[in-house]
Amino acid sequence: MNMGYTLVGAVKSRAFRVLWTLEELGLDYEHIDAAPQSAEVTRISPAGKVPVLVVDGVPITDSVAIMTFLADRHGALTFPAGTxxxxxxxxxxxxxxxxxxxxxxxxxxxxxxxxxxxxxxxxxxxxxxxxxxxxxxxxxxxxxxxxxxxxxxxxxxxxxxxxxxxxxxxxxxxxxxxxxxxxxxxxxxxxxxxxxxxx
Known part of the structure; x- marks a missing residue:
């Protein structure tokens, strides 16, 4: 199922851990291999940091926050919240x-x-x-x-x-x-x- 994921960030950065999570979860996504502070990044995240995951037009920043979101959303690579x-x-x-x-x-x-x-x-x-x-x-x-x-x-x-x-x-x-x-x-x-x- 395509959830509309676009990951922005260079492979040789913290974006890699999000790429890896996406692959472990077997999700479809688009990857834009962009450097920090590049136009591709600052256009969607003014701080210019990578990674950024764009979900249905909404940017999510910070690698572990993104990984947690994906794991919670897809019910894998995590234990349930509140346990x-x-x-x-x-x-x-x-x-x-x-x-x-x-x-x-x-x-x-x-x-x-x-x-x-x-x-x-x-x-x-x-x-x-x-x-x-x-x-x-x-x-x-x-x-x-x-x-x-x-x-x-x-x-x-x-x-x-x-x-x-x-x-x-x-x-x-x-x-x-x-x-x-x-x-x-x-x-x-x-x-x-x-x-x-x-x-």
Whole structure:
């Protein structure tokens, strides 16, 4: 069923995690591979950030908000709202955003995003320390009874973590926890991941 989805954002950005979600859900969509602050983006989202998902003419911004919307709308990759499982899923999702995504994004800003005179390359040592500590904390919260963060059920938190894991590898931030290395490798082996890369 075509729900009128148009995703705007470059594959090599946080738009990828939304592409991956769309592919896992088996949805039809149009993808506009546009860079942040480009005319294609600012025309629909004045802040110029990607990704943007346009649904029946309405733009939705911020990758995890988009992933949550899609999962809730299609009843997959998530536990139902109001359940304890959903509370745990949301807790893991927010931890990944706060302690992993944010650390990697700060490193990226001080590598190539900020103007050169605003970068602090020395900050990367402390960021790598934070990243290693966050991995230990996350592994302690992973379910013991399944391959995914929540156990046998894959959720958007798994996609988010695996996307951050690929970002970390590219940034040369070591994945120090074997269980996370296995999770990232398993997720990146999924057919939907490869379709999203090709998309």
């Amino acid at each position: 304890l499982e959903r509370a745990r899923q949301d807790s893991l999702t927010n931890m990944i955003l706060d302690e992993i995504d944010a650390t990697l994004w700060t490193a990226a800003k001080h590598s190539f995003v900020l103007p050169e005179d605003k970068r602090l390359p020395a900050i990367k040592d402390s960021l790598q320390w934070e990243f290693a500590r966050a991995q230990t904390n996350l592994v302690a919260r992973m379910a013991e009874d399944g391959p995914f963060l929540m156990g046998e059920t894959m959720t958007i938190a798994d996609i988010l973590l695996a996307h951050c894991g690929g970002w970390a590898i590219n940034a040369k931030f070591p994945i120090t926890e074997p269980r996370l290395r296995d999770h990232i490798a398993m997720m990146r082996d999924r057919p939907a991941f490869h379709r999203a890369i090709g998309g």
